[in-house]
Amino acid sequence: MAESRLETVDMFINMGPQHPSTHGVFRMVLTIDGEQIVDMKPHIGYLHRGVEKLAEGLRYREVTVLLDRTDYLAALNNELPYVMALEKLLDVKVPERAEYIRVLVCELNRIASHLMFYGAFGADAGATTPFMYAFRDREEIQHFFEAVTGGRLMHNYFRVGGVRYDLPEDWRERLTKLIPHLRKGIVDCERLLSDNEIFLNRTIGVGQISAADAIDYGLTGPNLRACGVRLDLRRDQPYSVYPKLEFDVPTRSRGDCYDRYLLRVEEMRQSLRIVEQCLEQMPDGPSLGEVPRVIRPKEGEVYVGTENPRGEYGIYLVSRGGDYPYRVKVRAPSFCNLMALNEMMRGCYIADCVLILGSIDIVLGEVDR
Amino acid sequence: MEVVWRESPSLALANGHGLYHHLPGVITAKTDYLFAMARKSSLWPLTFGLACCAIEMIGAYMAEHDLDRFGVVTWPSPRQSDVMIIAGTAVKKMAEPIKLLWEQMPLPKWAIAMGACATDGGPFQRSYSTVQGADQIIPIDVYVPGCPPRPQALLYGIIKLQEKIMAEASNRKAAV
Amino acid sequence: MTEEHSAHSVHTAPKKEPGPSLFPEMERLVAEVLSGIEVTSEQVVDEHAIIIDRKDLLAVCRRLKDNQRLSFDLLRCVSVVDYPNESVFQAVYHLYSIGLKHRMAVKTGIPYDDAIVDSVTSVWAGADWHEREAAELLGVEFRGHPNLRPLLLPDDFEGHPLRKSFKVPELDQARFRRGRE
Numbered sequence: 001m002a003e004s005r006l007e008t009v010d011m012f013i014n015m016g017p018q019h020p021s022t023h024g025v026f027r028m029v030l031t032i033d034g035e036q037i038v039d040m041k042p043h044i045g046y047l048h049r050g051v052e053k054l055a056e057g058l059r060y061r062e063v064t065v066l067l068d069r070t071d072y073l074a075a076l077n078n079e080l081p082y083v084m085a086l087e088k089l090l091d092v093k094v095p096e097r098a099e100y101i102r103v104l105v106c107e108l109n110r111i112a113s114h115l116m117f118y119g120a121f122g123a124d125a126g127a128t129t130p131f132m133y134a135f136r137d138r139e140e141i142q143h144f145f146e147a148v149t150g151g152r153l154m155h156n157y158f159r160v161g162g163v164r165y166d167l168p169e170d171w172r173e174r175l176t177k178l179i180p181h182l183r184k185g186i187v188d189c190e191r192l193l194s195d196n197e198i199f200l201n202r203t204i205g206v207g208q209i210s211a212a213d214a215i216d217y218g219l220t221g222p223n224l225r226a227c228g229v230r231l232d233l234r235r236d237q238p239y240s241v242y243p244k245l246e247f248d249v250p251t252r253s254r255g256d257c258y259d260r261y262l263l264r265v266e267e268m269r270q271s272l273r274i275v276e277q278c279l280e281q282m283p284d285g286p287s288l289g290e291v292p293r294v295i296r297p298k299e300g301e302v303y304v305g306t307e308n309p310r311g312e313y314g315i316y317l318v319s320r321g322g323d324y325p326y327r328v329k330v331r332a333p334s335f336c337n338l339m340a341l342n343e344m345m346r347g348c349y350i351a352d353c354v355l356i357l358g359s360i361d362i363v364l365g366e367v368d369r
Numbered sequence: 370m371e372v373v374w375r376e377s378p379s380l381a382l383a384n385g386h387g388l389y390h391h392l393p394g395v396i397t398a399k400t401d402y403l404f405a406m407a408r409k410s411s412l413w414p415l416t417f418g419l420a421c422c423a424i425e426m427i428g429a430y431m432a433e434h435d436l437d438r439f440g441v442v443t444w445p446s447p448r449q450s451d452v453m454i455i456a457g458t459a460v461k462k463m464a465e466p467i468k469l470l471w472e473q474m475p476l477p478k479w480a481i482a483m484g485a486c487a488t489d490g491g492p493f494q495r496s497y498s499t500v501q502g503a504d505q506i507i508p509i510d511v512y513v514p515g516c517p518p519r520p521q522a523l524l525y526g527i528i529k530l531q532e533k534i535m536a537e538a539s540n541r542k543a544a545v
Numbered sequence: 546m547t548e549e550h551s552a553h554s555v556h557t558a559p560k561k562e563p564g565p566s567l568f569p570e571m572e573r574l575v576a577e578v579l580s581g582i583e584v585t586s587e588q589v590v591d592e593h594a595i596i597i598d599r600k601d602l603l604a605v606c607r608r609l610k611d612n613q614r615l616s617f618d619l620l621r622c623v624s625v626v627d628y629p630n631e632s633v634f635q636a637v638y639h640l641y642s643i644g645l646k647h648r649m650a651v652k653t654g655i656p657y658d659d660a661i662v663d664s665v666t667s668v669w670a671g672a673d674w675h676e677r678e679a680a681e682l683l684g685v686e687f688r689g690h691p692n693l694r695p696l697l698l699p700d701d702f703e704g705h706p707l708r709k710s711f712k713v714p715e716l717d718q719a720r721f722r723r724g725r726e
Contacts, residue, residue, distance in 0.1 A: 019445075047419065049460060051493075054492075054493065057495070132432045142428075368460075
């Protein structure tokens with residue numbers, strides 16, 4: 001033979017849906033060239049529970065139960081846009097104390113969610129100890145939640161016009177104990193990973209995405225801020241009592257895994273600052289405003305987006321009268337963030353793909369809904 | 370219980386020389402029992418979280434609740450695991466992979482349905498895309514109620530499973 | 546889209562009365578940028594919303610994104626709502642400008658008998674999965690979408706569950722009977 005024909009065939013690697021580090025039931029099919037990822041095809045829907053359809057068959061007050069279970073790491077943050085949307089449709093005024101309670105528990109939930117990210121990300125990078133540290137602190141937050149809302153993970157706490165229960169009698173003591181504990185916990189976390197040589201080598205420059213691409217794909221939250229875009233709906237589209245509170249919106253510039261990690265650690269600090277201010281400024285008064293017994297909003301529609309730990313969690317609520325919502329569309333931040341995964345992974349090594357997936361911090365419950 | 374703890378003389382008796390009388394104790398029991406005891410003390414669940422319950426399951430493994438002290442250590446591959454904990458909603462699209470994983474696990478194997486969704490569909494029971502309970506896909510041994518169950522509830526479920534394993538060992542003769 | 550459809554003015558859920566927007570400045574600015582395109586403003590609680598014909602969708606989105614004074618660079622959400630009484634779907638695009646910190650919604654009607662609309666993935670790449678989801682759950686086709694495969698449901702699923710006409714199958718009663726026996 002004068003000429004031998006050699007054909008190159010792409011090699012595929014399937015990951016998931018059962019894989020210990022896919023953060024749920026996410027499946028991706030990687031096309032690889034040697035050790036490098038050429039292309040990644042995500043497959044989702046392994047947790048598609050039909051929340052939007054179910055919500056159309058529930059009364060307005062009952063929908064929060066389902067929304068809790070979409071982004072299950074930050075259940076309280078999910079209830080907020082929904083009750084805010086309903087309040088806008090009903091034109092209900094929320095007492096100030098209720099607003100403060102909402103912000104307080106939302107920010108604590110943000111810390112709990114970021115701690116979960118921290119633990120899982122450490123595990124993705126090959127360190128199991130951070131998981132233990134993160135859960136030590138997370139449990140403390142959950143104990144506080146249990147005292148306030150009655151639930152550890154699923155709360156169903158926010159109501160139209162306020163919150164279900166007022167804070168427990170000893171909330172100040174509990175919180176004053178919790179805050180230093182968390183502050184120390186964050187320092188511990190940082191000392192464990194942030195300057196760790198192995199961790200630095202594994203994360204810096206891995207999974208980079210440019211700001212322009214990130215915006216194009218609709219990234220929000222820490223993933224976008226890690227690229228240097230200062231978008232935080234708490235500040236840019238102020239809601240609740242956030243305008244009265246002082247906090248920074250940290251940004252990073254590189255947009256790689258390390259920046260996304262460091263940004264979340266910094267966000268925990270800022271959230272803690274907000275919690276402290278809530279503790280100081282908490283006004284007296286009712287925790288539930290004047291609300292009609294039967295919730296039957298007038299015809300109309302509203303879109304409310306709030307800052308979830310993972311980005312913008314939006315609810316598009318359409319009412320056509322009656323007791324049931326006509327359409328509840330959930331704008332899930334992880335759903336949008338996941339779209340950019342291919343962009344981040346292309347050209348990276350196959351060993352880093354778990355790390356990159358971990359760094360965008362998806363929750364499959366809201367990706368699939 | 371048919372397990373009998375004996376002082377060392379019985380071993381000495383078996384040995385015929387009395388050489389091992391310094392040993393602390395000896396168990397005489399049926400082999401079924403011994404195997405069951407070994408099995409219940411090292412249950413390795415498949416690392417397999419489906420939804421919200423997985424977070425509480427992780428919580429049970431972590432520092433505060435520490436499932437390791439029951440001999441429960443997660444294992445990422447179905448080939449070497451003993452227990453499958455269905456922690457979350459089983460969706461129709463996921464049913465096939467769950468079944469596949471279950472079939473890949475070697476005998477003896479057990480399954481725990483954790484939470485309302487895995488028990489009967491829970492809050493998503495009326496949905497078009499969920500399976501109404503994991504027992505429609507695979508046989509379940511222990512149901513843990515709650516939405517999601519607390520880590521303590523999962524601990525209790527695992528203890529119940531251990532009891533069940535021991536009970537199975539003593540009932541085997543009756544069953545056959 | 547055929548010519549006779551564009552001859553009708555705007556497909557929309559007719560129960561909502563078009564009225565003046567609550568955000569006059571935004572309305573003026575948008576009208577200025579979209580001059581030459583038929584635009585109806587709509588009353589929405591907290592943002593400016595416009596209704597356009599679906600044939601203008603791509604042009605409108607491009608202009609809204611590229612115009613310096615609007616620069617809607619972030620597509621927050623694409624929602625499609627089913628209105629069976631009017632035999633129309635309504636696609637709603639929620640836009641946000643990161644630099645200028647303002648927001649608006651663009652709506653367009655898609656009639657049942659010709660459920661096809663231009664894909665906006667060429668304007669915002671982030672529309673990709675939103676449109677795939679809508680195509681799967683509501684059965685609206687997005688023309689020009691690079692990859693309109695099913696996203697969430699199993700391959701053998703039939704029907705479009707988010708349509709109002711889709712009835713959720715009853716629970717498997719046999720299972721409960723089995724339990725009772």
